[in-house]
Each structure stands twice: as structure tokens, then as C-alpha cells.
Amino acid sequence: MASALRSSILRHVRLSVHRRPSSPLTIQQRISAVRSFSSHDDHIDRDEVVTRVLDVIKSFSKVDPSKVTPDVHFQKDLGLDSLDNVELVMALEEEFKLEIPDKEADKMDSSHLAIEYIHQHLMTG
Numbered sequence: 001m002a003s004a005l006r007s008s009i010l011r012h013v014r015l016s017v018h019r020r021p022s023s024p025l026t027i028q029q030r031i032s033a034v035r036s037f038s039s040h041d042d043h044i045d046r047d048e049v050v051t052r053v054l055d056v057i058k059s060f061s062k063v064d065p066s067k068v069t070p071d072v073h074f075q076k077d078l079g080l081d082s083l084d085n086v087e088l089v090m091a092l093e094e095e096f097k098l099e100i101p102d103k104e105a106d107k108m109d110s111s112h113l114a115i116e117y118i119h120q121h122l123m124t125g
Contacts, residue, residue, distance in 0.1 A: 044122060046115075046119050049096075049115055049118050049119045049122065050070055050115050052095055052096070053092065053095075053111055053114050053115050053118060054068055054069075054070065054111060056088070056091050056092055056095050057072070057078075057088065057111055057114075059091075060080075060084070060087070060088055060091065062078075062079075062080060062084055063078050063080070064078070068111065069111065070111055070112060070115060071110065071111065071112050072110060072111045073109060073110045074088065074109050074110060074111075075109060085108070085109065086105070089105045089108055089114075092114055092118065096118055096122065098118065098121060098122065100117065100121075104117060
């Protein structure tokens, strides 16, 4: 029984192992480290949601970071296709520890819609 319980728990737990860098951390790396240990994502303000959503979009490999704005459209402005859109939504879910239903994810085609959805759903829990 204990083995089954342990296996069940381990399937749902993810641990990140980070090597300690040899050089001092940048401010962005410190913020990222704090975020990874924070369990209070439901208490972040809109400005932080905007910053984090844009950071996720900018870090997407097929995106030119200089084109990313709070109102950028994923397909029209960034040239992303539907599969890229799915990957981007999954990255946002991971960043905010939030599950976005498929029906809502299908409509999320711009940074503006992503920001609004995430902000609204983090506040309502």
C-alpha cells in the first residue's frame, strides 16, 4: 500500500535541480529562482502577469523578441502556427502553474488575451 501511494505521489511531483552558477546571479535569474520556489502565484499583480507572459513569449524559439508587445497577435504579428500556439499556451501554463482548458486555449491567439485570461484566473483561483 505504501509503495502504491508513493508511486502515485511521485507521478505528480516534479523537482527542478539547478546547479549553482560559478558567477553571481543576474537580477532576472534571481527573480526566476524566487518564482520557482513561490507557491503564491495567485497573489501576483497585473504588471507581473504582463512581464511574465511577455518573457515566456520572448523566450519561445520561433519568436523575434523585439516584436513582442502586450498586444502582439501570435499568428499575424509573430508568424506562429496552431502547433506553436499550443506550445506557447503550454509554456504559459507551466510558468503560472495554471491549467487552461482547451476551449479557452483555442481562443488565446494574442498576448493581450493570454494576459487577461491568466490575470483573471489567478485572482479568482
